[in-house]
Amino acid sequence: MSQVENPRGGAERGYHHGNLREALVAAGMELARTGGPNAVVLRAASRHAGVSHNAVYRHFANQEDLLAAVAQRCLTQLSELMIERMERIAIRRRVPRASARLGAVGRAYIDFARSEPGWFRTAFSSARPHPADGPAPEPPTSDATGAAPVPNPYDVLSAALDELVEVGALARERRNGAEYAAWSAVHGLSSLLLDGPLRELPEPEIERAIDIVLGAIARSLA
Amino acid sequence: MSQVENPRGGAERGYHHGNLREALVAAGMELARTGGPNAVVLRAASRHAGVSHNAVYRHFANQEDLLAAVAQRCLTQLSELMIERMERIAIRRRVPRASARLGAVGRAYIDFARSEPGWFRTAFSSARPHPADGPAPEPPTSDATGAAPVPNPYDVLSAALDELVEVGALARERRNGAEYAAWSAVHGLSSLLLDGPLRELPEPEIERAIDIVLGAIARSLA
DNA sequence: CAGGCAATGTTGACAGCGGCCACATTCCGT
DNA sequence: ACGGAATGTGGCCGCTGTCAACATTGCCTG
Numbered sequence: 010m011s012q013v014e015n016p017r018g019g020a021e022r023g024y025h026h027g028n029l030r031e032a033l034v035a036a037g038m039e040l041a042r043t044g045g046p047n048a049v050v051l052r053a054a055s056r057h058a059g060v061s062h063n064a065v066y067r068h069f070a071n072q073e074d075l076l077a078a079v080a081q082r083c084l085t086q087l088s089e090l091m092i093e094r095m096e097r098i099a100i101r102r103r104v105p106r107a108s109a110r111l112g113a114v115g116r117a118y119i120d121f122a123r124s125e126p127g128w129f130r131t132a133f134s135s136a137r138p139h140p141a142d143g144p145a146p147e148p149p150t151s152d153a154t155g156a157a158p159v160p161n162p163y164d165v166l167s168a169a170l171d172e173l174v175e176v177g178a179l180a181r182e183r184r185n186g187a188e189y190a191a192w193s194a195v196h197g198l199s200s201l202l203l204d205g206p207l208r209e210l211p212e213p214e215i216e217r218a219i220d221i222v223l224g225a226i227a228r229s230l231a
Numbered sequence: 232m233s234q235v236e237n238p239r240g241g242a243e244r245g246y247h248h249g250n251l252r253e254a255l256v257a258a259g260m261e262l263a264r265t266g267g268p269n270a271v272v273l274r275a276a277s278r279h280a281g282v283s284h285n286a287v288y289r290h291f292a293n294q295e296d297l298l299a300a301v302a303q304r305c306l307t308q309l310s311e312l313m314i315e316r317m318e319r320i321a322i323r324r325r326v327p328r329a330s331a332r333l334g335a336v337g338r339a340y341i342d343f344a345r346s347e348p349g350w351f352r353t354a355f356s357s358a359r360p361h362p363a364d365g366p367a368p369e370p371p372t373s374d375a376t377g378a379a380p381v382p383n384p385y386d387v388l389s390a391a392l393d394e395l396v397e398v399g400a401l402a403r404e405r406r407n408g409a410e411y412a413a414w415s416a417v418h419g420l421s422s423l424l425l426d427g428p429l430r431e432l433p434e435p436e437i438e439r440a441i442d443i444v445l446g447a448i449a450r451s452l453a
Numbered sequence: 454c455a456g457g458c459a460a461t462g463t464t465g466a467c468a469g470c471g472g473c474c475a476c477a478t479t480c481c482g483t
Numbered sequence: 484a485c486g487g488a489a490t491g492t493g494g495c496c497g498c499t500g501t502c503a504a505c506a507t508t509g510c511c512t513g
Contacts, residue, residue, distance in 0.1 A: 024478050025490060045357075047269070052470060061492050063472090068490090072471060130357070135267075135426040163428055189420065189429075189440040190447035194412065196427065197419025204357040205418065206385055207411075218411040225412035229447040246507050247461055274499060283463050285501085290461090294500065 022059075030068040032058040037079035042127045046134035049076045076131070077139040081159070083132035086125070088160030091117040095169065107176040108227065111169040115195045115223050118162070122199035129199065166192055179230055191226050198222045244281075252290040254280040259301035260350070267349045268356035271298045298353070299361040303381070305354035308347070310382030313339040317391065329398040330449065333391040337417045337445050340384070344421035351421065388414055401452055413448045420444045 026032065036057035040048045051072045055062045069075040094117040100106035122129040170187050173179035179187070201207040202215060210218065248254065258279035262270045273294045277284045291297040316339040322328035344351040392409050395401035401409070423429040424437060432440065 024492090025480080029490080050470070051472090062470090063493080064491050066472080133422065133426045135352070138428075161428070186439060186443040189443045190416065193419035193423060193444050194416045194447075195419065196423055197415035197417065197421075198411065199419075200355065200422050201415060201418055204355045206360075206383070208359075217408060221408040221411045222415050225416075225448075225451040229451040246463090247509075251461080272499070273501090284499090285464080286462050288501080 026058065026060055026064070029058060029060060029064060032060075033065060033068060033075060034078050034082060037075055038082060038128070041079050041083065041131040042125065045127045045130040046076060046080070048127070049079050049131065051075065074139070076134065077137060080131050080134055081139045083128040084162060085160055086128055087118070087121050087132060088162050088165055090121050091162060091165045092160060093117075094120075095165070103176045104178050107169075107172045107178055111173060111191075112223055112227070114166055114169045115191065115226065116219070118195045119199050119202070119219055122203055126203050129203065133196075133200075163188065163192070173230070183230060187230060190229055194222050194226050248280065248282055248286070251280060251282060251286060254282075255287060255290060255297060256300050256304060259297055260304060263301050263305065263353040264347065264349045267352040268298060268302070270349070271301050271353065273297065296361065298356065299359060302353050302356055303361045305350040306360075306384060307382055308350055309340070309343050309354060310384050310387050312343050313384060313387045314382060315339075316342075317387070325398045326400050329391075329394045329400055333395060333413075334445055334449070336388055336391045337413065337448065338441070340417045341421050341424070341441055344425055348425050351425065355418075355422075385410065385414070395452070405452060409452060412451055416444050416448050 033054050036054040037049045039057065040050065040053055049072070051065050052062045054075065055065050058064075065075065069078065091114050094113045095110045098106060098109045098113050100109055167188055170179065170184060170191065174181055174184050198207075198218065202210070202218075207215075207218065255276050258276040259271045261279065262272065262275055271294070273287050274284045276297065277287050280286075287297065291300065313336050316335045317332045320328060320331045320335050322331055389410055392401065392406060392413070396403055396406045420429075420440065424432070424440075429437075429440065
């Protein structure tokens with residue numbers, strides 16, 4: 010199931026797991042994916058990692074701490090989808106491209122919520138960001154693993170808005186605080202579609218709602 | 232603690248509680264108020280109602296069912312605050328009044344989330360609306376208690392938008408789907424302020440964010 | 454008015470969970 | 484080589500949700 014292996018590479022292991030922390034987070038991600046934050050359960054995660062239930066406490070203070078690490082990873086997943094979708098936009102003229110990139114970011118946010126509801130709910134399950142999950146554990150490394158430390162949805166959205174300003178499609182005095190409006194709208198729609206009264210909307214009506222909300226964002230920035 | 236009494240009015244009771252279902256929902260509301268949906272626990276609720284833990288199953292199918300009833304009541308609480316704040320607006324000229332009423336509805340939504348975070352989280356905790364908690368139990372009553380059967384946040388918001396149209400402040404072709412945009416914005420901001428990265432914003436910045444979001448809603452409707 | 458049935462509440466049991474404790478094993482620096 | 488630090492194990496407790504069996508009461512019917 011889990012792609013996390015111990016350093017020796019094989020499935021067998023000695024007394025020590027070798028990569029337990031990562032394995033536990035990965036197990037937590039699987040649990041969260043289908044069951045949301047409430048499914049991120051210590052004993053299930055440890056079973057999944059093939060380890061005794063108390064081994065968890067060598068890497069996390071308690072269940073909430075593990076959940077926070079999983080939530081952090083869910084946020085990263087969301088950010089990565091946003092970045093990927095944004096970079097896929099291929100328009101040459103700068104102004105429409107900047108607008109399209111902002112729209113793609115918003116769409117990605119909503120699509121992520123709808124295609125990975127468990128992860129989305131977990132990402133915003135009220136857990137504080139996990140302190141020891143942000144920067145890479147080894148600062149002196151030549152960081153060949155990747156430049157982005159920990160992508161954050163807020164930063165991705167901000168970048169898209171900054172681009173709108175650079176291009177001249179958004180007045181600079183409107184820029185200040187624009188994240189609040191745009192982010193609230195896409196996040197709110199996502200939440201309402203998952204857990205709110207919009208939960209039972211038929212598919213075409215959902216598409217209409219998405220278009221309306223994204224359109225309202227664009228109009229409020231214009 | 233609980234204001235729910237059995238029919239005989241006294242604290243003592245016989246074998247039957249007399250009003251257990253209501254007492255359990257009230258107990259669930261107390262639990263949800265401080266601890267959110269995860270705190271709505273069968274055994275705690277039954278203890279609170281002074282009843283054996285299995286008595287719950289005579290009124291609710293399982294814990295999720297009780298939680299759904301509590302969530303429904305949380306939604307009602309939210310709606311009532313929205314209505315109260317909306318009706319408090321005292322402006323004579325129709326157009327600014329309609330705008331102010333819509334703004335009051337949005338403010339009420341956000342204020343509710345911030346002043347009763349446990350209830351707000353519970354209201355949107357993914358539980359389906361409880362079937363047997365909607366219409367009043369006694370339809371043949373002369374309904375002196377109130378005309379609104381079960382106030383719904385969506386309906387309150389819709390009414391405010393309808394008023395904008397009647398007054399001429401909102402073009403009729405813009406009315407369609409306007410709930411999605413307005414509701415998403417206030418709901419999203421509320422969620423982000425409670426459980427999202429906006430959680431740690433200082434108070435004045437929070438006020439600024441609220442003003443920005445409400446302003447963006449008004450502008451997107453204009 | 455009496456009997457009986459349905460509604461309601463109780464007791465007991467079980468498995469799963471989070472969190473402690475003491476103990477076992479292994480890794481690594483000296 | 485050795486000894487402490489890091490890591491993993493097993494046992495235990497109280498809590499929870501849920502089931503099954505039983506007890507009590509309200510109320511309808513005859």
